[in-house]
Amino acid sequence: MGKKREIPLEIDDHFKLFGKEPWEVDYGEKCAICNVRIDEYGFCSCGSGGE
């Protein structure tokens, strides 16, 4: 705690969606389709989750 909030909460969609900031999410392997890392919720840019 005590970390400076860099994104105003009102526009921080990631925080509203996941309850934590992007840099606090644990990322796993990259998606084979969009080449974006899949986060701990199984989401990536294309939404396939690597399927």
Ligand SMILES: [Zn+2]
């Ligand atoms: Zn993807």
